[in-house]
Amino acid sequence: MTEKEEIIERAVRAREKKAALGEDVAIDQYIAEAQEHQALSSLDEIATDYKQDMLHAGVDPSEKDRSGSFLQQDHSVVFSRVKYPGMELMSTTDALKKYDWLKDYMWQKIPVDTDKYTAEVELGQTHGYFIRAEPGSKVTMPIQSCLFISTDKIRQNVHNIIIAEENSELHIITGCSVSHTVNSALHLGVSEFYVKKGAKITFTMVHNWGGGIEVRPRTAVVVEDDGVFISNYILMTPVKSLQMFPTTYCVGRNARTTSQSIVYATGNAKIDMGAKVVLQGEGSKAEIVSRVIATDNAKVIARGDVYGETEHVKGHIECRALMLSDTAEVESIPSLRATRRDLELSHEAAVGKIAEDEIRYLMSRGLSEDEAASVIIRGFLNVDITGLPEALARETKKMFEMSLEKVM
Amino acid sequence: MEATTTPVGCKMLEIKELAVEVEGKEIIKDLNLCIERGEVHVLFGPNGCGKTTLLMAILGVPTYTITKGRILFKDIDITNLPTNERVELGLGVSFQHPPEIRGVTLGDMVNIALDRKGEKIDERVIELGKRLNISAEFLHRDVNRGFSGGEVKRSEILQLLAQAPEFIMFDEPDSGVDVENIELIGDLMNELLGREKIPSQRERAGLVITHSGFILNYLKPDRAHVMLDGQIACSGMPDEVSKEIMEEGFERCVELCGKQVCAE
Numbered sequence: 001m002t003e004k005e006e007i008i009e010r011a012v013r014a015r016e017k018k019a020a021l022g023e024d025v026a027i028d029q030y031i032a033e034a035q036e037h038q039a040l041s042s043l044d045e046i047a048t049d050y051k052q053d054m055l056h057a058g059v060d061p062s063e064k065d066r067s068g069s070f071l072q073q074d075h076s077v078v079f080s081r082v083k084y085p086g087m088e089l090m091s092t093t094d095a096l097k098k099y100d101w102l103k104d105y106m107w108q109k110i111p112v113d114t115d116k117y118t119a120e121v122e123l124g125q126t127h128g129y130f131i132r133a134e135p136g137s138k139v140t141m142p143i144q145s146c147l148f149i150s151t152d153k154i155r156q157n158v159h160n161i162i163i164a165e166e167n168s169e170l171h172i173i174t175g176c177s178v179s180h181t182v183n184s185a186l187h188l189g190v191s192e193f194y195v196k197k198g199a200k201i202t203f204t205m206v207h208n209w210g211g212g213i214e215v216r217p218r219t220a221v222v223v224e225d226d227g228v229f230i231s232n233y234i235l236m237t238p239v240k241s242l243q244m245f246p247t248t249y250c251v252g253r254n255a256r257t258t259s260q261s262i263v264y265a266t267g268n269a270k271i272d273m274g275a276k277v278v279l280q281g282e283g284s285k286a287e288i289v290s291r292v293i294a295t296d297n298a299k300v301i302a303r304g305d306v307y308g309e310t311e312h313v314k315g316h317i318e319c320r321a322l323m324l325s326d327t328a329e330v331e332s333i334p335s336l337r338a339t340r341r342d343l344e345l346s347h348e349a350a351v352g353k354i355a356e357d358e359i360r361y362l363m364s365r366g367l368s369e370d371e372a373a374s375v376i377i378r379g380f381l382n383v384d385i386t387g388l389p390e391a392l393a394r395e396t397k398k399m400f401e402m403s404l405e406k407v408m
Numbered sequence: 409m410e411a412t413t414t415p416v417g418c419k420m421l422e423i424k425e426l427a428v429e430v431e432g433k434e435i436i437k438d439l440n441l442c443i444e445r446g447e448v449h450v451l452f453g454p455n456g457c458g459k460t461t462l463l464m465a466i467l468g469v470p471t472y473t474i475t476k477g478r479i480l481f482k483d484i485d486i487t488n489l490p491t492n493e494r495v496e497l498g499l500g501v502s503f504q505h506p507p508e509i510r511g512v513t514l515g516d517m518v519n520i521a522l523d524r525k526g527e528k529i530d531e532r533v534i535e536l537g538k539r540l541n542i543s544a545e546f547l548h549r550d551v552n553r554g555f556s557g558g559e560v561k562r563s564e565i566l567q568l569l570a571q572a573p574e575f576i577m578f579d580e581p582d583s584g585v586d587v588e589n590i591e592l593i594g595d596l597m598n599e600l601l602g603r604e605k606i607p608s609q610r611e612r613a614g615l616v617i618t619h620s621g622f623i624l625n626y627l628k629p630d631r632a633h634v635m636l637d638g639q640i641a642c643s644g645m646p647d648e649v650s651k652e653i654m655e656e657g658f659e660r661c662v663e664l665c666g667k668q669v670c671a672e
Contacts, residue, residue: 320510355507356471357507358507358509360467360469360491361503361506361507361509362509362512362517362520363490363491363492363495364467364491364495364500364501364503365495365517365520365521365567365571366492366495366496366520366521366523366571367492367520368490368492369490369492375509375512375516375520376509376512378511378512379509379510379511379512379516379550380510380511381511382510382511382512383511
């Protein structure tokens with residue numbers, strides 16, 4: 001049996017395997033086929049109708065200040081172009097044809113039979129993106145990628161591979177978005193990141209789903225010696241259900257990772273999310289920060305796991321949640337596991353309401369009660385985004401502001 | 409010599425027969441107070457006598473329930489107005505223990521006080537900050553988070569400089585401040601209250617709460633009151649009242665005060 005055949009067989013066997021976390025999704029209720037969309041010669045050609053939906057996910061059709069763009073609409077890669085040398089960007093399907101070695105990067109840290117979703121992505125893959133920075137290549141301008149759903153009731157199964165070769169630097173803004181005309185859909189996304197020696201990846205992801213969308217991303221990151229992986233995640237719009245628990249393996253010496261999530265859960269959303277870091281390289285460091293606001297009937301589980309498996313590692317988890325309704329539910333689960341003596345792991349978690357004295361303080365400077373509450377919520381979500389190039393940090397701030405405008 | 413000054417202009421703040429409850433407990437009973445435009449009054453009193461409660465009631469904090477009486481500000485009945493509307497009319501306060509607000513910087517607070525929307529720190533804020541030895545970097549810190557006692561006071565004064573209220577209440581402006589800072593704070597309080605002008609031309613007014621009275625080395629109020637058990641027990645000339653308190657204590661001062669100072 002070839003390696004590929006073995007993978008397929010394992011996937012077939014895992015077809016009905018329920019995930020460890022999150023509500024079970026009946027995959028078959030979503031349509032596997034979708035109509036092909038025509039390729040675009042420029043991002044600007046995308047229907048005006050969709051532009052706004054993309055903008056809400058941080059994807060700029062004008063491509064201003066972007067080093068490249070990738071757009072997948074339903075099951076079709078309609079645009080893929082990189083503007084600078086030293087970087088590669090294409091559909092994973094095309095990349096697998098182009099590079100024989102790429103198969104070794106598939107299902108490395110995410111076993112294909114993890115659950116029915118990983119199995120489905122293997123068996124019914126609909127593209128996804130391949131991004132690679134060549135050794136030593138440092139482009140501070142971000143690549144933008146957008147996975148867009150425009151057809152009702154479909155499922156989108158993407159497999160993304162992102163590789164930063166030695167001493168390279170790669171910045172990615174990715175927006176997953178859905179057309180406002182789509183009522184229900186399923187998005188499955190497997191993402192495998194490889195941060196080689198001395199390399200750095202920053203990954204800023206905005207989810208702009210809708211109240212009928214189910215989302216099950218599966219992500220793993222491998223960080224080698226002196227590598228840095230920074231992830232920023234923003235979810236401010238409704239979603240039906242979302243479960244993800246991306247895992248970063250700091251395998252190299254002094255590997256570092258930071259994960260920051262900002263979630264504003266509304267409506268009947270069921271969200272189970274967080275980040276897990278396994279510290280396996282001596283001197284590696286992890287920081288996990290999450291800010292959750294829960295209102296209406298939203299149910300949120302915010303997780304943070306750090307495993308210290310070698311000497312001189314450091315990990316910290318900070319989960320904060322703000323309750324805006326009596327019918328919402330938040331569960332904050334920070335978890336630390338150590339198997340060495342010489343390490344330092346810590347966590348803090350807090351759940352509360354908007355403090356009355358903070359409201360009064362702001363009112364004493366002239367704000368109305370509602371304005372004061374909005375300033376406090378803004379401040380609560382305002383996590384310092386570190387490690388991003390200045391222009392990208394500004395851009396991320398703008399994206400955050402924009403998503404905030406939408407909800408407040 | 410206060411006996412010779414006749415009140416000019418309208419009344420800035422007038423409190424009539426005020427009673428205030430906190431969590432069902434009556435803290436202030438039947439309190440009367442009148443502060444004219446241009447005047448600064450100082451309020452002495454032991455801890456727990458109701459000084460801060462009075463300030464919070466004037467500010468309109470809902471947990472301080474007014475059960476009786478009225479508060480008039482510039483002849484407008486503000487008894488039932490929300491805090492921000494009182495602030496719009498020209499009321500301001502420097503808190504003793506302001507809360508920290510995560511993700512909201514001192515710069516944001518000053519912008520709010522300036523009625524400025526937006527992220528960018530206004531040029532004027534930077535200028536105001538310089539006078540208080542507040543660096544641009546400090547303006548980017550979350551308000552009150554990890555601030556020292558002196559930093560809290562300077563931050564409060566900076567916000568008030570931006571807000572420019574006509575009537576300012578200071579809750580213990582001299583507590584937890586070192587000697588170097590207290591002079592600066594005194595100077596700026598004088599400026600905020602428009603004390604550089606001659607008395608008849610003073611437009612602003614204030615009420616200063618002090619437990620220790622240290623601030624009176626730098627700020628010269630027009631009138632002093634001693635608060636005991638939720639009432640103004642006596643009133644008089646600030647120097648005399650504070651001298652009695654220092655030498656004899658609050659209770660004795662009230663006794664003496666009744667005989668000598670308050671003979672109006």
